[in-house]
Amino acid sequence: MDENVRREIILDHYQNPKNKETVEDARYIKANSNNESCIDNINLYILIEEGIIKDIKFDGEACAISTSSTSIMITNLIGKTIKEAQEYIDCFDAMINEREYSEEVLKEGIVYNTIYKQGNRKTCALLPYKGIRKVLEEYEK
Amino acid sequence: MNREDFPMLAQDIVYFDNGATTLKPKCVIDKTVEYYSEYGASSHRGDYDIAYKVDQEYEGARDKVRNFIHAKYLEEIIFTAGSTESLNLIASGFFKKLLEPGDEVLITKSEHASNVLPWFSLANTNGIKIGYIPLDDNHYVTLDNVKKSVTPNTKVISLAYITNVIGDIRPIKEIVEFAHQNNIFVVVDAAQSIGHIKTDVQDLDVDFMAFSAHKMCGPTGVGVLYGKKELLEEVEPFILGGGMNESFDNEHEVYYKELPTRLEAGTPNIAGVIALGSAIDYLESIGLDNIAMYEKDLRKYLVDRLLTIPHIDIINIESDSGIVSFNITDIFSQDVAYYLNKYNICVRAGNHCAKILKKEVGVHNTIRVSLYFYNTVEEVDMLVELLLDKDKILKEML
Numbered sequence: 001m002d003e004n005v006r007r008e009i010i011l012d013h014y015q016n017p018k019n020k021e022t023v024e025d026a027r028y029i030k031a032n033s034n035n036e037s038c039i040d041n042i043n044l045y046i047l048i049e050e051g052i053i054k055d056i057k058f059d060g061e062a063c064a065i066s067t068s069s070t071s072i073m074i075t076n077l078i079g080k081t082i083k084e085a086q087e088y089i090d091c092f093d094a095m096i097n098e099r100e101y102s103e104e105v106l107k108e109g110i111v112y113n114t115i116y117k118q119g120n121r122k123t124c125a126l127l128p129y130k131g132i133r134k135v136l137e138e139y140e141k
Numbered sequence: 142m143n144r145e146d147f148p149m150l151a152q153d154i155v156y157f158d159n160g161a162t163t164l165k166p167k168c169v170i171d172k173t174v175e176y177y178s179e180y181g182a183s184s185h186r187g188d189y190d191i192a193y194k195v196d197q198e199y200e201g202a203r204d205k206v207r208n209f210i211h212a213k214y215l216e217e218i219i220f221t222a223g224s225t226e227s228l229n230l231i232a233s234g235f236f237k238k239l240l241e242p243g244d245e246v247l248i249t250k251s252e253h254a255s256n257v258l259p260w261f262s263l264a265n266t267n268g269i270k271i272g273y274i275p276l277d278d279n280h281y282v283t284l285d286n287v288k289k290s291v292t293p294n295t296k297v298i299s300l301a302y303i304t305n306v307i308g309d310i311r312p313i314k315e316i317v318e319f320a321h322q323n324n325i326f327v328v329v330d331a332a333q334s335i336g337h338i339k340t341d342v343q344d345l346d347v348d349f350m351a352f353s354a355h356k357m358c359g360p361t362g363v364g365v366l367y368g369k370k371e372l373l374e375e376v377e378p379f380i381l382g383g384g385m386n387e388s389f390d391n392e393h394e395v396y397y398k399e400l401p402t403r404l405e406a407g408t409p410n411i412a413g414v415i416a417l418g419s420a421i422d423y424l425e426s427i428g429l430d431n432i433a434m435y436e437k438d439l440r441k442y443l444v445d446r447l448l449t450i451p452h453i454d455i456i457n458i459e460s461d462s463g464i465v466s467f468n469i470t471d472i473f474s475q476d477v478a479y480y481l482n483k484y485n486i487c488v489r490a491g492n493h494c495a496k497i498l499k500k501e502v503g504v505h506n507t508i509r510v511s512l513y514f515y516n517t518v519e520e521v522d523m524l525v526e527l528l529l530d531k532d533k534i535l536k537e538m539l
Contacts, residue, residue: 010539039475039491039506061505063475064539121479 001110009111013068018075022059029138033131040066040124044131048139053080058128065115065124072108073128082136089129089136096122142435143427144515155486155520160305160464160511162355163336165420169358172419176412184411185384185402199411202418203401206365209421210350211341214370216400220414223364224332225255227351228299230366230404231328232259234376235349236297242268245294249274249282251304251498256330260299270294279459280307284315291319297326302334306498306509307457308464310338317346326372332356336513337436337462339429342367354413359420363413366404373400380406432514436463439512439521446525453528456507463512472534474506480538484527 023030023045034041042060046053056074073092077085092109094101098116112125144150146166156164176198180191184199206218221227240246246260250273263269274290277283282300298320303310317327329350331340336357342350349372353364368376378385378397385406387396397403424432440463447453447467456466469477478490489509492498510524528534
């Protein structure tokens with residue numbers, strides 16, 4: 001991927017994140033994601049109906065990689081079934097941790113396919129995934 | 142100055158994270174190796190020559206600490222794992238049995254977690270109250286505000302000597318004088334000050350003080366609790382075991398040793414303690430006053446340069462220590478830290494463990510540059526040049 005295109009996509013999702021708003025609707029499940037550097041901190045609000053992710057919103061404070069990764073993740077997960085969402089999440093995790101993955105599944109998510117070169121930013125890209133995993137596991141129960 | 146003493150500086154790095162930990166001079170590293178390779182036996186045990194040598198070195202380090210902070214007695218120096226353990230030991234070993242429901246401990250919103258959470262824990266177990274001394278417009282603690290905050294229930298004031306985000310040097314001596322007139326104990330967290338300004342516990346008259354070796358050119362994993370002898374005598378050891386007991390036959394007949402051993406259960410961090418002694422020798426050879434003056438000048442130089450950059454907002458323009466906290470408009474502090482890392486510049490981003498400070502200063506996260514005597518004007522220039530162009534930061538931070 002062209003470096004300029006990559007940067008543009010990430011910066012755009014950082015400076016104009018999609019679905020960034022606080023939700024006060026009881027139908028949404030809330031999950032917090034923060035990382036050990038005690039700095040990135042986001043809340044996810046997820047609406048699941050009949051096994052389908054109808055909506056996700058987020059708020060909080062985080063770095064460019066975490067914020068853009070959250071925005072991209074949300075864009076790609078809305079409308080998916082739980083199973084499809086899990087597939088997407090596993091695929092993203094595989095990419096970050098240098099295992100085999102499908103570019104087709106990840107769509108814009110592949111902008112982070114070189115993040116493994118900066119070990120200390122892997123946790124940033126994975127930050128929203130920590131939260132969404134918690135919610136999906138909880139929902140499955 | 143003294144850059145050649147630090148093996149880490151042989152690398153191509155600019156190290157501006159001295160508030161987290163300082164680099165170690167070769168003499169300190171060598172001392173650690175010397176212990177393990179020349180007399181690596183246990184302390185306070187054994188009748189052979191190298192065991193005797195260990196005791197001499199270990200107790201010699203205690204005397205160096207005593208002299209360094211101008212404590213009166215050797216028994217007033219307790220070796221711990223660091224400031225955090227020291228503060229926990231005081232809270233749970235001394236104040237837990239002393240404080241009663243309704244008693245108040247005064248802290249500030251700019252304290253480090255280790256001077257907050259042990260008190261929060263007492264609030265939950267003992268029903269004590271936590272009060273906050275308000276900070277002034279510069280986020281400083283003033284004697285006036287201390288006076289205004291004290292109530293008849295105040296039993297303890299626990300403050301950092303220098304705070305790790307704002308970097309203000311607190312008027313500890315004046316606070317202690319006032320506190321003692323009102324029968325209030327004063328605990329000082331000296332983690333950020335110990336390697337940067339002179340400390341005289343007798344002149345300050347503090348009751349307890351905590352610090353870590355690794356923030357003063359010493360090794361990690363070792364620290365000190367200072368306490369006035371008559372108060373330390375009352376501290377209940379919260380770690381029990383070998384080394385600290387005199388004798389025991391059954392649960393009803395247990396006798397502990399005298400200070401300081403009573404509070405140092407288990408095999409201590411011998412190499413760490415001995416190397417702390419070397420760190421003290423080293424700092425004294427440079428002179429704490431020289432270090433303080435050098436840092437102050439370098440800080441002023443950095444702040445003056447940062448003030449000329451419109452997109453930089455400094456949280457603590459006025460401050461006497463080497464700590465500068467700032468933000469770049471609309472760029473998350475962590476992204477700036479990553480950007481600087483690409484140029485091998487090490488700075489800290491975040492809330493620096495002062496999580497209750499954010500409400501006070503209205504800023505959650507900052508970039509923190511914490512200077513030490515081995516930092517240079519050239520390094521500051523390099524940092525400032527990299528911060529001049531905001532577009533460059535935005536372009537390269539990813």
